[in-house]
Every structure is written in structure tokens, then in C-alpha cells.
Ligand SMILES: NC(=O)c1ccc[n+]([C@@H]2O[C@H](COP(=O)([O-])OP(=O)(O)OC[C@H]3O[C@@H](n4cnc5c(N)ncnc54)[C@H](O)[C@@H]3O)[C@@H](O)[C@H]2O)c1
């Protein structure tokens with residue numbers, strides 16, 4: 001049960017605050033709302049166009065926290081109520097974005113508008129009304145590693161200087177303009193620069209979060225079940241969908257890219273520390289990831305196949321993966337980050353945060369959820385006769 005006497009990292013009592021959370025109905029927002037309701041006395045003004053992922057928190061109205069969460073169905077692109085909500089709050093957290101790679105090269109205009117233009121009024125209202133802002137950026141602002149440009153046999157490729165990503169030192173390296181994949185990263189980078197400049201010139205109190213592949217239950221959608229049949233979600237949901245349908249997992253360009261995956265529940269702990277410790281968090285950009293959970297996408301596919309067989313009790317396919325070109329899978333203009341390892345120095349120093357959950361354990365709890373939530377619906381969808 002939430003207690004009023006929670007202490008911050010410096011031993012001071014944390015005062016309950018009102019948080020305007022934009023994008024509260026998404027994957028990260030839903031977990032953050034859950035945490036805030038269960039463990040704090042903070043109030044949430046939850047803004048989104050969808051509420052399905054937080055329905056369990058909004059209904060029934062008898063929850064012990066029901067007077068601390070309000071849902072506002074608002075599209076921030078065009079709604080004059082946004083400024084009023086930001087003014088009512090002590091802190092604004094902006095999560096709203098188009099953030100699935102399949103959109104970056106196929107809907108580059110929507111991607112740029114969503115990640116830059118639509119975020120502008122949020123920054124402006126916070127700055128003009130002296131309100132604190134926690135803005136969600138991305139690890140994609142780093143783009144490719146310096147190491148990826150070294151000769152394949154260069155020993156320097158093994159040197160962390162050339163691949164570990166540091167908030168205050170690493171450059172942002174994107175592909176050419178025709179590689180529209182980078183429309184997202186570039187829009188995120190520019191809004192980061194704008195927020196940073198508002199801090200420098202107008203004293204905006206800000207924190208920027210760079211998530212490194214947070215994964216867990218409620219991430220994206222399963223095509224044809226709770227999202228469009230032709231939709232392409234992020235890799236966790238793509239591979240879950242393949243496993244649920246007993247199809248081989250598709251490895252884009254051989255699955256050679258490397259990622260570090262962090263469990264959503266670990267990452268949410270980091271966000272709560274930022275919320276509760278403004279003096280330590282303001283003015284900082286934080287990598288939030290798990291450097292210990294690095295795999296190639298191929299290794300991720302293999303591990304997910306093994307874990308899914310364990311949690312579902314169903315045997316794995318004899319040939320569990322199939323290679324597909326990025327052009328076929330994502331279309332023209334796709335490109336990729338080669339490797340993403342977060343440096344953890346700054347978040348360790350400021351907030352003492354460390355991720356805890358291994359990749360195997362986080363996949364086990366996530367795939368248990370996926371199986372429990374979707375297996376029956378998929379079975380029924382497959383059994384349904386196709387209309388002639
Ligand atoms: N999940 C990750 O690993 C990850 C990694 C890097 C960056 N991020 C960033 O974190 C943020 C949240 O990501 P997520 O994984 O929860 O994504 P998500 O798509 O699940 O959530 C985003 C939410 O924003 C809402 N939204 C978008 N446009 C809106 C608008 N105009 N008005 C109102 N609501 C709007 C969507 O409806 C959605 O519910 C994004 O900014 C994303 O770029 C996430």
C-alpha cells in the first residue's frame with residue numbers, strides 16, 4: 001500500500017505531486033501509471049488517445065487510487081486543453097510518439113511531426129509556466145557506433161571506446177537522408193537539443209530519458225488480434241506473434257544487429273527515481289538500459305523460441321527462424337543501428353540505479369504473459385473459416 005512517508009535519496013520526505021503524463025496509455029505509460037498508483041501518493045492526469053492498456057487502473061472506480069488517476073482522451077496535435085493540464089501539474093512526462101521502426105521509413109512525415117513538431121508545445125508550455133519536464137527520447141539518437149566504420153578486422157572494434165554509448169561524449173551518427181529510418185532519431189535529437197537549450201537559456205527544469213529497448217508485457221500489439229493484421233510492431237511483439245502462430249521467426253538481414261534489452265519493471269524503477277529526486281535528475285540526460293543483456297537479434301530469436309517452448313509446453317519448430325531482407329520486411333529506406341550498449345556512469349552516480357533482471361528471466365515472465373493473454377485468441381482466429 002502507498003505510504004505518504006516515502007523518502008528521496010537524500011533522506012527528505014517526498015511530497016505527493018500531480019503529474020501530467022502524455023502518452024500514458026502506451027506500453028511504458030501503462031507500467032508507470034501502475035507503479036505510481038501502487039507505490040506512491042502522486043496524482044496522474046493521464047493523456048492519450050487510447051486507454052485500453054490502463055483500463056484496469058481506471059475501472060472499477062473502487063480502486064484505492066481511483067481519486068488519483070484521471071484519463072483525458074486528448075490528441076496533443078490539436079487540443080487546447082493540453083496547456084491547462086500542464087499548468088495544473090507539478091511535472092509533465094512526455095511519452096507520446098510514433099516509435100515503431102516500420103513507420104520511420106514508410107511514414108517519415110508522421111514520424112517527424114509526432115516526435116518533433118507535436119512535442120514543441122509541450123516543451124513551450126513547461127518552459128513558459130515554469131513546470132518540470134521529463135521527456136522521453138531514445139537510444140536511437142546515438143545511431144551507429146564509431147566501431148562500425150572501422151575495418152572488419154580492426155582490433156579497435158573490441159575497444160569499448162568505439163561502441164559504448166555515453167550521454168555526454170558519444171556522437172550521433174545517422175545514415176544519409178534517403179535512409180529514412182533516421183527520421184525518428186533525427187527528430188528526437190532535435191527535440192533533445194531544443195529542451196537542452198530551453199534549460200540553458202530559460203532555466204527549464206528538464207530530464208531527458210534515452211531508453212535502450214525496454215521490453216515486457218503490453219508492448220505494442222499482436223497483429224490481427226489487438227492491432228492491424230498487416231501491422232509490424234517492434235521485435236518482441238513480432239517474435240511473440242510468430243511463436244503464438246507456430247511460424248518461423250523472421251530475421252531481418254540475418255539477425256546480426258546487436259541490442260541490449262532491459263525489463264520494463266527495472267526501467268520503471270529508474271523513472272520513479274527521476275520523478276522523486278528532481279535535484280539529482282534535473283538537467284541530465286540518462287541512458288536507461290541493461291548492458292549485461294546484450295544479444296544479436298538471432299540469439300534473441302533462439303532464446304525466445306526456447307523460453308516459449310518451456311512456458312507454453314508446445315514443441316519448437318524444427319526450423320525456428322527464416323532470413324528476410326530488410327527491404328522485403330520494412331521497405332525502401334530502412335537502415336539499422338549495429339550495436340547499442342549504454343554507459344551507466346551518469347545514472348549510477350546521480351540515482352544509484354542498476355538493472356536487475358536477466359534476459360532469460362524477463363523473457364520467461366513476458367512470454368508467460370503473452371501465452372496467457374493471446375494463445376486462445378490466436379487459436380480461434382486461425383480456426384475461423386476465411387470468408388469467400
Ligand atoms: N519502449 C522502448 O523501448 C522505447 C525505446 C526508446 C524510446 N522510447 C520512447 O518512449 C516513449 C514511449 O514509448 P512506448 O514504448 O511506451 O510507446 P507506445 O507507442 O506504446 O506509447 C506511446 C503512446 O503515445 C500515445 N500518443 C502518440 N501520439 C499521441 C498524440 N498525438 N496525442 C496523444 N497521445 C499520443 C499513443 O497512443 C501511445 O499510447 C516514446 O517517446 C518512445 O519514443 C521507447
Ligand SMILES: O=c1ccn([C@@H]2O[C@H](COP(=O)(O)OP(=O)(O)O[C@H]3OC[C@@H](O)[C@H](O)[C@H]3O)[C@@H](O)[C@H]2O)c(=O)[nH]1
Pocket residue numbers: 099100101138139140211212213233234235236238239250251252253255257259297336337
Ligand atoms: O520480426 C522482426 C522484427 C525486428 N527485427 C530486428 O530486430 C531489431 C530490433 O528491432 P525493434 O523493432 O525492436 O526496434 P529497434 O531496436 O531497431 O528500434 C527501437 O529502439 C528503441 C526505440 O527508439 C524504438 O522503440 C525503436 O526505434 C532490428 O535489428 C530489427 O531489424 C527482426 O529481425 N525481425
